[in-house]
Amino acid sequence: MEGLKVSDADLVLRVPPSKSSRASQAILRELSSHLFQFSEIFDGVLLAYDVDIVDQNAKIIQVIQPSSGVRLKAKLLLFSPKPNMSLEGRVVKLTPESIHVIVLGFASAVIIDEDIREEFEFRTKHGKEVFRSKAHSRHVIKVGTVIRFLVKSLDKEILHICGSLKPTNTGSIHWLDNNVIEISLTDRSGMKRESENEMERHEHAVLGGEKISVCNDQIKKSKKRRLREES
Incomplete structure (x- = not known):
């Protein structure tokens, strides 16, 4: 932090x-x-x-x-928090207009509705208030959630912080950390699919205007046959 x-x-x-x-x-x-x-x-x-x-x-x-x-x-x-620094704190209270946080066990912070990105929607589920992401249903902020937020300003006299959840890299730390893993896995699977597609392109040939599949064994046998004929 x-x-x-x-x-x-x-x-x-x-x-x-x-x-x-x-x-x-x-x-x-x-x-x-x-x-x-x-x-x-x-x-x-x-x-x-x-x-x-x-x-x-x-x-x-x-x-x-x-x-x-x-x-x-x-x-x-x-x-020593400064504007635009990234801080972490535990949510202690939620209202439709604000999220209240305790940082390091002693400093209070509040994030008002205008500083909460539109992705989050306030809901009451099973008698408990939550902010749930409309884009990612598992991204939930509730009392007890540890969140990452940006500092907007600091009142030094009472150690009160005004924060922001506008950037996409803010929100529930648990979800953000898991989401990084998911993105990484998605990228790797995408690279794997691209590699497989590249192999498929190399394993196809054009004969008489028609595309036909040629397996690696056939290519190797064809090369050996040409070598025998040339010798």
């Missing part, structure tokens, strides 16, 4: 003087407070981190309120 990235960062975290003796705990607590929140500094949502403290000795930073600065290297896992 797009939107996930691992970044290496050189950081200096401020630690209050009262906590300078336990800088490691203070650093982890500070980073943990930024989890699952959008950070302008990192340009994404912090999902996880791995920290290596470069300098154990905190240095005083001259600011209005004195604090100690600790240098560290961190490897950060960030979620």
